[in-house]
Amino acid sequence: MTIMDRLYKESIAKGPICVGLDTTLKFLPQYLISKDWSDGEKITEFNKKIIDATEDLAATYKVQIACYEALGLDGLSAYSATVKYARNKGKIVIGDVKRGDISSTGDQYAKGHFSGDFEVDIMTVNAYMGEDAVSPYYPYLRDHSKGLFVLQRTSNPSAVDVQNLKVGDQSVYQIMGDNIEKWGKDFMGESGFSAIGAVVGLTRPEEFEAIQDQCPHTFFLVPGYGAQGGTGEDIAEILKRSRCAVVNSSRGLITGHQKAGCEDEGFADYVRKATLAMKEDILQWL
């Protein structure tokens, strides 16, 4: 069973929910801010409580490493503690690291994020440098049940600067989709999806359906729910055709307590409620 098989199964069993731990200090409740701990320790505690409160609802957790790098070594200690905590609970963890480098340098990133302090199950990858930025991970996909999500079509406005450029009658993101299907052929799982998935945003549902048709063996990580405009109904339309995706929400979930004005130890109950609401918002249409 590949990691993408496991993720597929989790997305069926628990719902297609990816809880995004893009944790910054401004999201922390007051009782944590006032502790006599390092910033990294406060963030770790915040994340652990969220994982405890949502583990039965989340198919996976995505941890955005940029938020941790911003705090230097202390922040990366929190990243390490967070991914370890979730993985020790048997959860699938996606390192949203968007790394992209080649040959011996790519090997170093593979080692860094698929073993040791920062080990995750799946990492996000940027393939502007082509297959050379993806192939360093192949031994880990083959021998250590790891997976990738390669950036294909992102939901930000200027994604069109590169991704929507027209090459003949195809867009760059469609060519990237063909490549992801091709690269994944050697890493197929029993679910029908390969261990090389893709990141595709949800800003244009009709675009997503075309990508889905073009890439039938690709499992998708979908940002864009909530804060970025995608609705539960949009997602359900896609999942009705194939259960080929998990949907990420970060701020929309992990600031649930702030919207409710809760600054004490009960904060994670509100994150749970927000996660449950997201799940129901999607599943009601399925």
Place this chain on the structure above:
Amino acid sequence: MTIMDRLYKESIAKGPICVGLDTTLKFLPQYLISKDWSDGEKITEFNKKIIDATEDLAATYKVQIACYEALGLDGLSAYSATVKYARNKGKIVIGDVKRGDISSTGDQYAKGHFSGDFEVDIMTVNAYMGEDAVSPYYPYLRDHSKGLFVLQRTSNPSAVDVQNLKVGDQSVYQIMGDNIEKWGKDFMGESGFSAIGAVVGLTRPEEFEAIQDQCPHTFFLVPGYGAQGGTGEDIAEILKRSRCAVVNSSRGLITGHQKAGCEDEGFADYVRKATLAMKEDILQWL
């Protein structure tokens, strides 16, 4: 004076040499390997000795963060110590991090690499996500004299998977070049170059000359010398037209002692010799 002005001046004064600290344990001399230190401490000592031995020859140092991430928190402590050491000596340091993310996530990377433990002067950026992956750094270019090198045309074989795709009569990497020129307009320095440079490999000198003509305000970071096939004469041909680049070599320099069979404290003399040989190999044609 922008950071790219400083780099331009240094490349004239010292030669267009970028010493790449892609340091892994296998490059360390035996006397360091056998010390009772952490791997990160050994690597830090190796890097410091190389910086001491080459600071009058190097226009800049490029530190490849992948090699440090591979060793987890201990490795990133070495990254932090290395970039601090070189910057405290007044050297320009390029963080070869190839980050690329948008809006609030991009802000976190900017904070992480332009302040605090990992602060560098210039960072490499991947703009597959378009200008949104570059604009989070603009405040740092404007207010803190920082700079970027955006991936444009890399020298690895599969770069063609994306970068050489034809959009009308232009390649994706040419469109990226136009974008880099456009994005840099607000960050022009007195040298005629903007604070947003580009990474362009040296595998095809005629391709480089066309890029140079197309992007007259762009300063280039050029990998591909030595190990990757570019010659001093190739580089000199480019620099004769405009002193618009620094050239990186990593393994070719920082393994100078291994080629000479030196495993003791004198190792950095051989790294210096290799750096001097690279400088002479380029300058003899200028």
